[in-house]
Amino acid sequence: xxxxxxxxxxxxxxxxxxxxxxxxxxxxxxxxxxxxxxxxxxxxxxxxxxxxxxxxxxxxxxxxxxxxxxxxxxxxxxxxxxxxxxxxxxxxxxxxxxxxxxxxxxxxxxxxxxxxxxxxxxxxxxxxxxxxxxxxxxxxxxxxxxxxxxxxxxxxxxxxxxxxxxxxxxxxxxxxxxxxxxxxxxxxxxxxxxxxxxxxxxxxxxxxxxxxxxxxxxxxxxxxxxxxxxxxxxxxxxxxxxxxxxxxxxxxxxxxxxxxxxxxxxxxxxxxxxxxx
Ligand code: DGL
Numbered sequence: 001x002x003x004x005x006x007x008x009x010x011x012x013x014x015x016x017x018x019x020x021x022x023x024x025x026x027x028x029x030x031x032x033x034x035x036x037x038x039x040x041x042x043x044x045x046x047x048x049x050x051x052x053x054x055x056x057x058x059x060x061x062x063x064x065x066x067x068x069x070x071x072x073x074x075x076x077x078x079x080x081x082x083x084x085x086x087x088x089x090x091x092x093x094x095x096x097x098x099x100x101x102x103x104x105x106x107x108x109x110x111x112x113x114x115x116x117x118x119x120x121x122x123x124x125x126x127x128x129x130x131x132x133x134x135x136x137x138x139x140x141x142x143x144x145x146x147x148x149x150x151x152x153x154x155x156x157x158x159x160x161x162x163x164x165x166x167x168x169x170x171x172x173x174x175x176x177x178x179x180x181x182x183x184x185x186x187x188x189x190x191x192x193x194x195x196x197x198x199x200x201x202x203x204x205x206x207x208x209x210x211x212x213x214x215x216x217x218x219x220x221x222x223x224x225x226x227x228x229x230x231x232x233x234x235x236x237x238x239x240x241x242x243x244x245x246x247x248x249x250x251x252x253x254x255x256x257x258x259x260x261x262x263x264x265x266x267x268x269x270x271x272x273x274x275x276x277x
Pocket of ligand 1: 015016017019020045046047048049078079080081082123126154193194195196
């Protein structure tokens with residue numbers, strides 16, 4: 001059935017925390033007629049250190065609930081750690097839903113690098129995934145790809161964006177392994193393979209031992225979402241559909257303020273998935 005402006009379904013953007021906002025801001029530019037529901041599984045944050053089996057199950061259970069509750073038009077999984085693990089399972093479990101995924105931008109990095117030295121900065125989960133190894137084999141076999149799994153950067157990005165102090169030394173310790181020098185060549189591209197990291201991009205640029213391209217896939221993900229979400233002639237942005245849901249049910253004051261800055265009200269989660277992990 002054709003949708004009219006009044007009944008346009010929203011787009012759901014999902015992440016473990018507030019990193020998916022880096023994708024949401026691009027998606028909104030390209031889909032101004034759509035309402036957005038931002039879901040942060042903050043009760044499970046950070047995803048980077050989880051074992052694969054329980055995290056996969058958590059994500060599938062959560063989505064069964066989310067899709068039944070909010071009936072979105074499409075879902076942007078704005079989390080590399082979640083999508084590289086459970087993207088295929090989600091598509092299999094919910095074949096009627098359009099999922100737009102986030103995976104490390106290894107292919108564009110391999111196409112653009114001049115030195116052949118590329119680094120992928122991600123969570124420990126994402127660097128371990130078979131999905132990530134397959135991307136390297138398929139698209140970057142001729143490059144030297146250094147995988148850097150950071151234990152702490154997602155938390156640091158959350159702190160930074162909430163206005164808390166983050167020390168230069170601590171950030172530098174996390175990004176330093178990305179900078180490789182080999183036979184006179186230097187790393188020239190660092191893939192930001194965690195949606196939290198673009199919030200720290202200016203800090204990374206300032207601290208980098210030499211200039212590199214910091215590849216943020218947010219815009220490409222938004223473009224892919226635009227291709228899959230029908231553009232309805234004359235449709236206007238609906239009222240009351242821009243809100244954020246935190247699975248903890250209890251985001252702190254600075255997170256609420258951040259959401260407000262993004263024009264998102266905080267809604268009570270109508271979800272059954274428990275806030276325990
Ligand atoms: N933002 C997430 C990603 O893109 C992960 C952060 C985390 O929960 O560790 O991978």
